[in-house]
Amino acid sequence: MLAAALTFLLVSPVVADTLVTDNYTIKIQVNCPEGNVTCDDVSYHGTSHKSGEQLSLKGKTISKTCADGVTPCQFLGYQFKNGNTIYKVLESGQLLVEQNGKTLVDESGAWSYQ
Template sequence: MTQKPLVMTVPILLALFSLSGQGAVLDTPNYIVDIELHCAEGNVSCDNVTYKGVSKRSSNQIILKGHTLHRSCSDGKTPCQFVGYEFVNGKVQYRVFETGLLQVKNNHGVTLIEEQGQWNYDSTSGKE
């Protein structure tokens, strides 16, 4: 998927992020990442999550589909603890952790981006 420049001003962009359904925005030094869940509230896991990432430097954007990440319970199968989200774009893996860490790696495990950010939850996410 090719990144395309986003032709919007920052205030309009931030207004769009605030309109997302169940989700949150991660603000890192170089990126704004909007995570939106498209699953029923209360689900332990979700396989329908959207990642909308925008570079603060170039305004390039990327939109990906992915799923939630969890630690397994003692049975090794049941999801117990939410840890973040995972998205794949070709041979590149994007992970966004509950701690606010944005991590992008290639298919050889080489870290391309690793930035700590601050979560901003929208009013419908149930978190503040």
Template sequence: MRTLLLLSAFVFSHVTAADTLTTENYIVEVESRCAEGSVSCNDVHYTGVSKVSGNRINLEGKTWHTKCADGVTPCRFLGYRFENGNTTYIVLESGVLRVVQGKDRVLVDEKGTWSY
């Protein structure tokens, strides 16, 4: 019985949570694979599907936060960041999907709706 309780505690401490952002042209599923209650997470999965072409991309990334006054500690949650070569996929908590190539070439900037 004790082993079962320990196993249950381990399984539920690493709950994955997937949320879906739907924009005009994309459906993006974001899955956090960190322990529930974690402030930041470096194990987040992105699956994006184009509504137009049906093309799919899978990426690994992390949560994105502002920094607290000490310049190190994560403060306010902004969303998620995923890198693919020199292209950055940003999924904001506010429902914006932004894909930026290089430093400033915006390829996608669409507002969508989250479903949880």
């Protein structure tokens, strides 16, 4: 039983990265096995530098598709939904928060990879 648990941990490591912008720190945790092109099990844990408020969400990776319109070709970042609010954390270091088509937050930051 222990061997099976250790094998699972070796096969499916958790990847956690942190994006820090002027106003937020966002920790992203990818809960899919390494090597998956896409993942529908990503965690977002954001903290406001001003208020200290925290928000945790579940989401997925987002990718640009290949010419066939189906196959993912380029990783773009992550997307999380909270009601009608969409949070995007992009590989470029951009945090976008949109609600009903209006941009609420558009900040760039730096990634800290662990």
